[in-house]
Structure formats: structure tokens, C-alpha cells
Amino acid sequence: MTPTTSEQDLEACAREPIHRPGHIQPRGAMLVLDLETFSLAGASANAAKWLGPVSADIMKRPEYAGLLEALRTWRSGELAVFEWRGTLAGRPLQGVGHRSGQHIVLEFEAAPTEGMETLEARFPRLRAFAEALPAAGEGSALLDEIARFVREMTGFDRVLVYQFDPDWNGLVEGESGNGRLPSYLGLRFPASDIPAQARQLYTLNRVRIIADVNYAPIPIESFSPHLGPDLDLSLSVLRSVSPVHLEYMRNMGTHASMSISILIDGRLWGLVACHSAEPHSVPLQLRNVCDFAVQLAASEIAARQRSADAAERLAIGRVHGRLMAAMSGTRHWAVELQASGDALLELVKAGGAAIVAPDQALIRIGNSPSEAEITSVVEWLERSGENAVFATDSLVRELPEAEAFAEVASGLLAMPISELHTSWVLWFRPELRKTVRWGGEPHKLVREAGRIHPRKSFAAWQEQVRCEASRWTPAQIDGAANLRNTIVGIVLRRAEEVAQLAEELQRSNRELEAFSYSVSHDLRAPFRHIVGYSELLRERETGLDAKSQHYLDSIAEAARAAGQLVDDLLNFSHIGRTTIQARPVDMNKLVREVRHSLEFRTADRNIDWTVGSLPDGWGDPTLLRQVWFNLIENAIKYTGPREPARIEVGGEKRRDDVRFYVKDNGVGFDMAYKDKLFGVFQRLQRAEDFEGTGIGLALVRRILERHGGSISAQGEVDKGALFEFTLPIKADEASDV
């Protein structure tokens, strides 16, 4: 858990303008020159002690000629840092300079005395260090190597190497010490110890040193109206540090400190922090050697990181390949992923997973929370509007209720698949209980004089970390994103395949209908001829015997029947091809007309009609007339044996549709054959008992389907039948397929 320093206090801390302290440490002296003219704009108050009397034209003095010349050369060149060695006011000095706004900041420190080793002498050790780096073991071995080298070079009592975690807490992973100061190896330091603006500064300026914690800051005096107290000293080596930092050092028991930034890809990866119990100074030259060594080490760290990341991505890519192959099967992608559950977990090294897809039941894999818990997580994700991969190593931080299942799902990696439907793949990681040793109680704040004070104790302070899982690596998060792209690709392709199949099916149907139409059309003529000629023959041959007559009649009958069949088929396929002219239809009128046209059938029959008042239907009157005709004709036909026959016609308007029916007390049918009733050419009665081609009901159903309606039938053998059909209420686009 991150320490809970109050937000306000942290912000106040981060706002302190440490890059513009207006003071320097007394280790050296500073001159601020105008960038164009080299005239003196400012000087530290102790400059006279180091450099002799200070005046506006100091740079014009003969003693400064060499420095001035060097400065001019540097100013017209490419280097960011100016370096110089020389003697001023009788003192051997090392100087560095840099640009700051419209000024040049020159800083002087004492040049190393004869006793100290020259850079040349140190080079073999530097080279040895460089060679040892790639050979260093994994993890902390490399960092210990760095710590050892820096301590050897600088002579500090203790050198720590620490790495920042994603929350900017620092973990001490490498250390070298002589025992005078306590070991901090394995301790974690809260992010607030190095506030944001300090980290920013450390990224710009890699090395900083405080030779004596009890120094008296030296103010910078202005010699020009252009130089105010806001001189940016980010790149200065003598910059005075924040009093909070000095207090921190004292509390920690250190009198001198130096730190060198470890930068990787321009970001602060960690620090090399050096501490001593007594004041301790390190000359500029030596600081530069250490800086150089640390940058070498940073390259090695970066190279190892990249290589590990690449290896990880390769492994994930292989698992992804297996999943992709699995999903190219015929089943739904979610089902295929479930079948490859092991691979799915391995992809991101999760302990459990869940798949939510719109037309599937929720799928759980491995160790995952309950269905209800997963559903609540998904609902939360949907509400928060996530449409990219979401990763957390502590779900509780975002969703307090998740504590209930933190044991199995402290870490969550969630991948939304579609923007339109709720579909997700979730991975879970179990809680990793660990003990974190902080360098001092991180939550301990002392508020005094209106601001927080750093903690007094840095003794190891243990904290049990709960509800945290191991972090998701960038490679794993990318792996999830790639899987999502694959699934989306598959879903899209499936949809395309289905659409294409549907199109082919439609085309096939149309071709079939066109075919049946043309065949029927061409068959009519021959049947007509057969009937015609047999008639003519019959009229001519009056002397035929009964048998011959019968044969001739049979020929004509057969041809007639075939012709009727063809007509019915033509009619049937015609329905599929015409466009429906839909409008409100007076059903009462249609039924009247149909009864009238069937009068020749009912003339000598005793039929008891009950015809209710019918609501209007919506559709094509011609086709709907055909529906009534077929149904009523059937009712008349199949009540043939009844005395009296009872036929009832009615209809009613309902909420979503309009319903009509024809009921009779005829011979009925066996419900077991209900499904055959509406088939083309399906008959449930014998041909000699009841005439008909068996296409009438198929036609009725086809017409109703094209109107967006439906038909159903109920019957009982020898008791009668009830045919009900519905039509939609409004103009339904389904009527024009």
C-alpha cells in the first residue's frame, strides 16, 4: 500500500521550487554572466573569497583571458556543458558552466590536490567495471556491482542502488557499505521521499552532492537588473537544496550525500545514493567518472530488460498463435477459448479467467470469482466506460467490494471486445501476500510550523501487504490487446461468411423458383393438347365401346389433372415472385365474394354458416382473397359428409396483430400429421375421397408468410378442424421479401 501522506501535503511539497533556490552551497563559488556580452550579471556572496574582488567587468581582467577565450569557443559549439581548469586568484580551480535562460552559470570548485589519483590512474578500474557488467549475475548482482564500484571510487560509508516501482516508491536492491551506517538493503522508501519536482530535476541533472548537511547557504547577489531571484539552477552543481531534504538527511543520520540518476530511455529508472556519517566531499572529476560508470550500467540494465521483454513477447506470441488456431474452429470463439483454457491462462500468466459474450452463458476458467462476482465486475467496467485493455494489480483500490474475492482476484486484466455488446475476456491473479519492509514508518507524519516534516526514524518498519497481486507486464497487456484484435477479426469474418451464405441461399431460392416457373409454364401446352385431342377424338368416334370410351376419358382426366397441378405450381411460385401491394383490406367483403364464387358448390348442400364481423386486414386483396378461398373451399369440401355442415368464420383485432379463423365440423385430421398439412403436395386424405392437389394450404401459408403473418391448424379426426391465421397490424416490411 502506498503511504497515505495527505494529498494536500504532498502537493505542497511538490510545489516547492527547488530549482530556483537563489542560494548555493559553500563548496564553491558561482558567477552568472550575460550570455551575449559576458558581463557579470550575478555572483555568489562568497565569490570574492574564491576569485578575488568581484566587479561587473570581471571577465575583462587579464587573469580571466584564458577562461573568456574558452567560454567563447564553447558558446559557439555544440556541447551543453562547459569545462575548464585553471588558476584564478592564485587558487587552482575546476570550473563547469551551462546556459540558463539568457545567462551563463559558471561554477568553480577546488581542483583536486596532488595526492588524489588522476583520471588516468583510475581508468583501468573503470575498464574493469565496464567489462564486469555484462558478466554480472541476474537482478541484484549487477546492482551490487554498481554500488561497490561507486563506493570504492568515492569513499562514502554506504552506497545504495535503488529502483523505482510504477508508483515511484524506491526499493533498495543493491548496497555496498563499510558498516558505519545501517544496512538498508531490501527496504522500500515511499514515493514522497523524492517528490515529483525532485525527480524531474534528477532527470535533467544526473548528479547532485551535499558535502556537509550543516552548510550555511550562500545567496546569489545580483549585479544586473536582468537577473532576478528566479534564476533556474536545475543544471547547477552547487545548487542549495531544500531545507526539508536537509532535515531528512539529519534524521537519517547522514552528514553527506551524493546521488547519481540511473536513466533508461530518458526516464528515471532508479538512483545510486551515497551517504556518509561525517561530511564528505568528492571532486568534480570523480563525480563525472561515477556518472559515466552509472550510465554504462544503465545501458546494461536496459539491454537486459529489452531482452527479457522480447523473450516474453515471443513466448506470449506463441501462446497467442495456439489460441488463434483454436478459434478458427467452427464453434463460437468463446467456446473455443474455453476449450483452450490452459493456453488462455498461460497467455498472461493468470490464475483464472472469465469470458462474457452476448449470446453465451458466462464461462469461468481456472481459479476465478463466482459468476455473480464476475458479473458485478463487468457491470462496473461497463459503467466506467472502459474501451481499452484495463489492468490493475490491486482491484480493491478501484473497486472496494472486490475485497470479498481478493484472494482469487486481486489482479485483474480486462479486455473489452466489442463497443456494441457486452463482451469481455477477464484474467485474474491471486493475492500475493507479502511483507514489505519500509525504511521507517511511511505513514508517520509530523505536522509542525504549517508543513510536514520528514519522519525521524528510518528503522525497518514492516507492513503486511494485502489484496495485491503480481504486476501485469507491458508484454502481457499487449498480449491481451492482440488477442482482442484476433477475436474481433474472427467475429467479423464469421459475420461476413454468414452474410455471404445468406446471400447465396437467397440466390439459390430465386433460381429454384424461376426454374419451377419456367418448367410449369412449358408443361401447360402439352397437357392442353392431350385434353384437346382426346375430346375431339371422343366426339368423332361415336361408335366406341364402353371400355375404349373409358380409356379415352382416363387420358383426358389424367391430362386435366396434370394441367391443374401445373397451374397450382405456377400459382405457388408466382406468390414468391410478386411484390405485395399492401393496403387496408375489407375482409368482410372478401369473404362475401368468396362465398358467392363458391355458390356452385354449396347450392345443393345444407350448410349452417356463422360469419362474424371481421376487422380489416392489411395486405394484398387478391392474395388474401386466395387465402379465404382456399380455406373456405376446404371447409366446404371436408364437411361434405356432414348433415348439416357447420362452418364458422370470424376474426378479431389483437394487440400486436389481427387474427382470423375458419372452423368446420368436417372430417377433421389427425394432429399427429399436423406438420404435413401445409407441405406442398401433402395430402392427408385419399384422392378418391376428396379431390384436390394438396397445394391449397401450402399456397395459403406462403401468402401469409409473405405478408408477415402466420397460420396454424388444429383438428380432431371426425370432429372437425380449426384454421387460424394472423396478419400484422401495420405495413410490415416483411411483406416485401
Added chain:
Amino acid sequence: MSELRPILLVEDSPKDLELTLAALEKCQLANTIVTTRDGEDALDYLYSRGAHADRPEGDPAVVLLDLKLPKIDGLEVLEKVKGDARLRHIPIVMLTSSREERDLVRSYELGVNAFVVKPVEFKEFFAAIQDLGVFWAILNEPPPRSRFR
């Protein structure tokens, strides 16, 4: 009822031709029956040219025109006849094997006078031909001869 004009029959199928003629014979109409076997032949007759250059003068009382014809089909004949001021008054009855909506619409657009689907049942076919023959050849009052040709 003025003098009898011929009935022009345009039919390519020999069987249909025979059956139609048999039906017309039954009507015992006094009108002459002229048969042509394709569209070109029919137009030659109507324009009194080609093989029919020497035919007796006078327009037919009615043309019984089959839809499917070789060389020039029924619809084209219809179009030519109804598009010509000298011929368009001649009544044309289209006869066809089945009721294809396309043909129906097109025929009426071109100005056909009647459209009849040849029924399979011979009795009905026979009755249809008779009715047609009787109506157009006898009952119907044709346009006066003197205005044309």
C-alpha cells in the same frame, strides 16, 4: 353488321393451330380464317405485301395472336400494328400459355384489346375461342372501312 371480314390467326404450334381451328370450325362462323405461322408472315399479311401481296382488300375483323412466335414474336407484332396509324384500329387478342405478369403489362401498354390465357381444359378453351370469334367477328361493330386505306 356489315360484310364479313376474315379472322387472322397467328399461331406457330401445329397442335395449338389444329385445336384452335377445330374450335373455330365448331362455331360455324361464316368468316374466312386466315392462318400465318410466324410474326413476319402476319405483318406481311396485314401490310398486304410479300407472299400476301395479292390478298383481297380489307382488314381482318380480329387478330388472334400467339405470344411466342418465331422470327418476330407476338409483342413485336403488337407493337408494330398498334404503332401504325393505318393498322392500329384492328382488334388484337393475345393468346398465351400462361399468365406472366410482365407480358400482361407490356401487352396492355402496347394497346392490346384483350389478353386470354389458353386454358388446359379443352371445353374451356373451346368456349373461349368461340366467344372470341363470335364477339369480334359478329357482335362487335368494326370501324368504318372508308376512313382507312
